[in-house]
Amino acid sequence: MSTTTLEAVTRGRIRRNRRRWTVLTVLALITATMFSLSLMLGNTYYPPGDVLRVILGETVPGASFSVGTLRLPRAVLALLVGLCFGAGGVTFQTMLRNPLASPDVIGITSGAGAAAAFAIIVLGLDEVGVSVFAIIAGLGVALIIYVLSFKDGVAGTRLVLIGIGIAAMLDSATAYVLNQAGQWDLQNAMRWLNGSLNGSTWDETIPVALALLVFGPLLLTQARNLSMLQLGDDTAAALGVRLERTRILVIVAAVALIAFATSASGPVSFVAFLAGPIASRLLGPRGSLLIPSALVGAILVLTADLIGQYAFDTRYPVGVITGVLGAPYLLYLLVRTNRAGGSL
Amino acid sequence: MTTDHTLAVETLTVGYADRTVIDKLDLAIEPGRITTIVGANACGKSTLLRSMSRLLAPRGGQVLLDGRAVHKTPAKELARTLGLLPQSPTAPEGITVADLVGRGRNPHQRLLSRWSAADDIAVAEALDATHTADLADRAVDELSGGQRQRVWIAMALAQQTDLLLLDEPTTFLDVQHQIEVLDLLTDLNRARGTTIVMVLHDLNLAARYTDQLIALAGGGLHAAGAPAEVLTEDCVRAVFGLDSQVITDPVSGRPLMLPIGRHHAAAAATTSSLQQPSAHSPE
Numbered sequence: 001m002s003t004t005t006l007e008a009v010t011r012g013r014i015r016r017n018r019r020r021w022t023v024l025t026v027l028a029l030i031t032a033t034m035f036s037l038s039l040m041l042g043n044t045y046y047p048p049g050d051v052l053r054v055i056l057g058e059t060v061p062g063a064s065f066s067v068g069t070l071r072l073p074r075a076v077l078a079l080l081v082g083l084c085f086g087a088g089g090v091t092f093q094t095m096l097r098n099p100l101a102s103p104d105v106i107g108i109t110s111g112a113g114a115a116a117a118f119a120i121i122v123l124g125l126d127e128v129g130v131s132v133f134a135i136i137a138g139l140g141v142a143l144i145i146y147v148l149s150f151k152d153g154v155a156g157t158r159l160v161l162i163g164i165g166i167a168a169m170l171d172s173a174t175a176y177v178l179n180q181a182g183q184w185d186l187q188n189a190m191r192w193l194n195g196s197l198n199g200s201t202w203d204e205t206i207p208v209a210l211a212l213l214v215f216g217p218l219l220l221t222q223a224r225n226l227s228m229l230q231l232g233d234d235t236a237a238a239l240g241v242r243l244e245r246t247r248i249l250v251i252v253a254a255v256a257l258i259a260f261a262t263s264a265s266g267p268v269s270f271v272a273f274l275a276g277p278i279a280s281r282l283l284g285p286r287g288s289l290l291i292p293s294a295l296v297g298a299i300l301v302l303t304a305d306l307i308g309q310y311a312f313d314t315r316y317p318v319g320v321i322t323g324v325l326g327a328p329y330l331l332y333l334l335v336r337t338n339r340a341g342g343s344l
Numbered sequence: 345m346t347t348d349h350t351l352a353v354e355t356l357t358v359g360y361a362d363r364t365v366i367d368k369l370d371l372a373i374e375p376g377r378i379t380t381i382v383g384a385n386a387c388g389k390s391t392l393l394r395s396m397s398r399l400l401a402p403r404g405g406q407v408l409l410d411g412r413a414v415h416k417t418p419a420k421e422l423a424r425t426l427g428l429l430p431q432s433p434t435a436p437e438g439i440t441v442a443d444l445v446g447r448g449r450n451p452h453q454r455l456l457s458r459w460s461a462a463d464d465i466a467v468a469e470a471l472d473a474t475h476t477a478d479l480a481d482r483a484v485d486e487l488s489g490g491q492r493q494r495v496w497i498a499m500a501l502a503q504q505t506d507l508l509l510l511d512e513p514t515t516f517l518d519v520q521h522q523i524e525v526l527d528l529l530t531d532l533n534r535a536r537g538t539t540i541v542m543v544l545h546d547l548n549l550a551a552r553y554t555d556q557l558i559a560l561a562g563g564g565l566h567a568a569g570a571p572a573e574v575l576t577e578d579c580v581r582a583v584f585g586l587d588s589q590v591i592t593d594p595v596s597g598r599p600l601m602l603p604i605g606r607h608h609a610a611a612a613a614t615t616s617s618l619q620q621p622s623a624h625s626p627e
Binding site: 002004005006008009010012013016097221224227228230231232234235237238239240241242280284 | 394397398399419420421422423424427428429430432433434435436438439440442443446447448450451453455459464465467468471472477480481503
């Protein structure tokens with residue numbers, strides 16, 4: 001081996017690492033900024049000093065209620081569901097080697113959403129019961145899609161099309177539940193159809209935080225195996241990856257994140273679908289995309305919620321804004337893959 | 345240094361769904377040599393490679409590496425001794441050559457271990473050995489077919505295994521790149537003693553580059569041994585159902601198979617009586 005090659009390899013690795021850390025730092029800073037803005041902005045502007053005092057538990061007239069009771073749980077929930085959707089989405093896209101195979105496109109989010117709507121509106125369960133219901137539904141949908149599309153492997157057109165069909169069915173199930181329950185108020189409907197953070201309280205936020213603490217690290221332990229799967233099943237297995245074990249761990253962790261987030265905020269449109277490709281565009285295929293995608297997901301939800309609340313005369317739920325962002329990208333992907341030879 | 349690994353197949357039966365592809369196969373791979381598996385399409389060549397590298401569980405019998413069943417060896421442990429380059433691996437969009445080759449280090453890394461100096465050295469060695477060092481920062485999807493194949497081999501080399509299995513490493517390559525890849529594998533075998541087992545379609549290249557030739561037919565072994573013993577007109581007829589003439593390759597002294605085909609049967613009959621003796625006589 002020549003020393004020049006070794007030097008070039010080492011230099012290249014250090015350069016790519018530096019790029020990775022730069023991107024991660026910038027994403028973390030943007031996330032922190034959007035989070036802070038969510039606390040400061042609103043009908044009344046509160047300067048950072050007031051916000052900080054509220055967070056530290058001091059009583060600030062006006063701010064204590066606006067920031068402490070209204071804005072803080074909402075911003076924390078936006079942050080958490082963004083992280084969950086971002087990480088869960090890129091996990092499916094990476095595992096199935098297909099940017100279209102994100103849980104919100106292939107029906108897993110819809111399954112969790114329909115189950116959560118049913119559990120809350122019809123059964124009247126509490127937060128824990130709702131989350132458990134949503135996870136079981138999410139895993140069930142994943143299993144159904146897997147079984148229906150399995151034929152010499154699962155990636156590809158068949159899985160995505162079956163998933164889109166299942167998503168449509170489950171979305172109408174959600175609409176049916178909303179109708180039947182006779183609780184057709186707009187807030188609720190928007191939450192379960194598009195995703196919304198309106199009326200967030202700590203009761204919804206805490207289960208998502210716990211889910212992220214448990215399943216986030218579990219997913220991170222599989223980060224390297226997950227990026228090995230990109231090389232194809234045989235190559236990954238030949239490099240020592242235990243395929244079935246990796247897939248099961250990763251599916252359970254990602255579905256749990258998606259389901260907990262969905263039972264709190266509803267299926268916030270396209271965040272899971274968009275976060276991975278954006279992170280990948282920023283970072284290139286340098287190592288795991290889990291953390292960068294989670295951060296992009298958080299930035300998307302925080303920003304979209306700010307826009308939805310304050311940019312227009314009417315207040316729009318967060319899912320309407322992310323839907324407007326995501327739909328063109330979905331079309332772009334469909335057109336591009338169609339041109340590239342018809343296979344999704 | 346590495347010639348002491350033994351790889352053997354014992355009454356191995358494997359298949360997919362309700363189809364048995366390989367039926368009670370016995371085979372011993374020569375340590376430290378180059379072995380090539382040939383046979384008609386769908387005769388189980390790739391299936392054999394996949395089950396030798398633990399990717400496909402046997403229905404009966406076993407594959408033994410150094411006397412231990414590969415299907416009972418932990419995946420990572422096996423991947424430090426035995427590598428496999430499948431037929432069509434996929435490169436993630438935009439990945440650079442250095443990153444892809446670095447993925448070959450996976451079996452040597454632990455859950456939380458950081459990239460080590462040993463990893464850099466292994467990658468650099470693999471790039472040098474495959475003459476891909478100057479491509480290190482390029483994206484794999486911009487490379488030519490020949491370059492890409494060398495990069496995949498580099499990834500397998502970075503794995504630093506004493507045995508390397510390759511499924512049709514020359515498919516889709518121009519003739520000069522086919523030779524380049526096979527020369528490279530020969531270098532590896534000669535310089536490091538790496539045991540190489542590959543599947544090839546081209547019988548003549550197989551005969552030229554191989555120490556041990558294995559011909560599979562009908563889910564079992566038809567013949568195994570030195571190319572001159574295995575690659576005969578009878579063997580080609582039995583394995584591929586093809587009439588041929590086998591002469592001595594003037595370049596390598598190995599057997600060279602000339603397929604006859606329906607349109608040249610008559611000409612072959614006349615030339616064989618004229619040329620066959622002269623092709624063999626100078627030996």
